Amino acid sequence: MTLPDRIRLVVLFGGRSAEHEISCSSAANVVRALDPDRYAVELVGIDQSGTWHRAEAAEALLARGPASMPAALPLEGPVVGREVALRPAGAGVDPDVPTxxxxxLHGPNGEDGTVQGFLELLDVAYVGSGVLGSALCMDKAAAKTVLDAHHIPQCRWLQVDRSVLDDAAHRAVVLSxxxxKVFVKPANLGSSVGISVCSGDDELLEGLREAFRYDRVVVVEEALSVRELETAVLGPAEDLRVSTVGEVIPAADAPFYDYTAKYLSDSSQTEVPGDSSQTEVPGDSSRTEVxxxxxHDVIEGARSLAVQAARALRVEGMARVDLFLTDDDxxxxxxxxxIPGFTNISMYPELWGASGVGYRELIDELVALALRRHADLAQLQRSRTDGAQ
Ligand SMILES: Nc1ncnc2c1ncn2[C@@H]1O[C@H](COP(=O)(O)OP(=O)(O)O)[C@@H](O)[C@H]1O
Ligand SMILES: [Mg+2]
Incomplete structure (x- = not known):
């Protein structure tokens, strides 16, 4: 796919979500990987209250060269109107340079179709899935319903609303x-926030209360003993490519691959060496293996399942598909x-690296896909033509 020589790239980062900090680290890595000759980069930070800032501090650091970028982008800078920040041909921008x-942005208010809807209204090209794919994948209950409809294998699960808190009989049915032993998860979140593993009704009730702090819909799943495999897809909706498969091996003492195991601890700054096959994930002993x-047949099965799931869920551009391998295979x-993580320890870029697609090439391809999708949509007929007009 060919890219224009010059592109105005607006990087949105931060966000009103529990994954705000992770987004700031992901964005630092994305920005660092960009070819400065091709990209005119504008950084827009969204703070925890949802206010948008022109991240001038981060832009100044970037101007000094990628090497001076900190591990996480600071979002300080003047408040800017949302539309102004993204306007395709803002003052001083060459109209021939595509935006x-x-x-x-990870999690709600960024990965869930809200920002994508705003970008659609502004008619601007953007990286990743559209409104529907983003919303479907963000909502675990909606995603599971669609995957079931496509006969894609997943664990047994049920969707509950807050009425279950006062309904012991309903909870008994859930457990039966x-x-x-079940996993209780808010439908709309990520990074393991609000998730608990529960055994029996007392713990279930406690887990539900916790999950309902974060969402009004909760998913309860059978707790399985699993290995966790991850794979990455990249491409237009109808022609997704799939990377090799990696494994996440949570720390032995972690109750599951929880937030701490994913991101917190001293080793979270570990660089991913280009040729690594084993990377330490924070927590003393969580690690990934790529x-x-x-x-071989499990690798191929996982890759095929990942593409099926991504297509069913209307993924475009990119996605990381997380799979379980059960004890009975x-x-x-x-x-x-x-919007998978792009932090130093994130699987998405690592999986592509191991599949021969370097970081810079990966970002270039994502940008090319965004432009292609935007052009594709512009070609669609928007109204009926039957010759009578
Ligand atoms: N049904 C399950 N059985 C066993 N482990 C699970 C199950 N669901 C989740 N887990 C564990 O919890 C982690 C977080 O769950 P996940 O659904 O991936 O939430 P998130 O969207 O927050 O990443 C998984 O990576 C896995 O370690
Ligand atoms: Mg997960």
Missing amino acids: VVFPV RLGQ PADVP RLLVNEVNT
């Missing part, structure tokens, strides 16, 4: 259908992330 927005040490889809 692409890269929403490096899913088993006594490629996963599983039989079944492959299940766990979840699909439409």
Whole structure:
């Protein structure tokens, strides 16, 4: 795919979500990888209250060269109107230079279709999935419903609303259908926030209360003993390519691959060496292995399932597909992330690196896909033509 020589790239980062800090680290890596000759980069930071800032401090650091970029982008700078920040031909911008927005925003208010809807209204090209794909993948209950409709294997699960808190009989049905040990998850969140593993009704009630702090819809799943495989897709909706498969091996003492195991601890700054096959994930012993040490047919099964899941969920551009490999060798889809992490320890860029697509090439391709999708949509007929007009 050919890219224009010059592109105005607006990187949106931060965001009103529990994954705000992760976004700031992801954005720093994305920006650092860009070819300065091709990209005129504008940085727009969204703070925890949802206010947009022209991130001038970060832009000044970037102007000094990629090497001076900190591990996480600071979002300080003047408040800017949302539309002004993204306007394709703002003052001083050459109208012939195409604009692409890269929403490096994880979780609600960024990865869930809201920002994508805003960008659609502004008619600007943006990286990643559209409104529907983003919203479907963000909502675990909606995603599971669609995956079931496509007969894509996943663990047994049920959707509950807040009425379950006062309904012991309903909770008993949940446990009898899913088993006594379950995972309780807010439908709309990520990074393991609000998730608990519960055994029996007392813990279930506690887990539900916790999950309902974050969302009004909660998913309860059978707790399985699994290995966690991840793979990455890249491409237009109808022609997604899939990377090799990696494994996430949570720390032995982590209750599951929780927030702490994912991001916190001293080693979270570990650089991912280009040729690494094993990378320490924070927590003393969580790590990733790329490629996963599983039989070839499991790798191929995971890759095929990932593409099926991504297509069913209307993914475009990019996604990381997370799978479970059960003790009895079944492959299940766990979840699909439409804006995967780009931090130093993130799997998405690592999986592509291991599949021969370097960081800079990856970002270039994502930007090219955004422009292609935007041009594609512009070609669609928007009204009926039957010759009568
Ligand atoms: N049904 C399950 N059985 C076993 N482990 C699970 C199950 N669901 C989630 N987990 C564990 O919890 C982690 C977080 O769950 P996940 O659904 O991926 O939430 P998030 O969207 O926050 O990443 C998973 O990576 C895995 O370690
Ligand atoms: Mg997950």
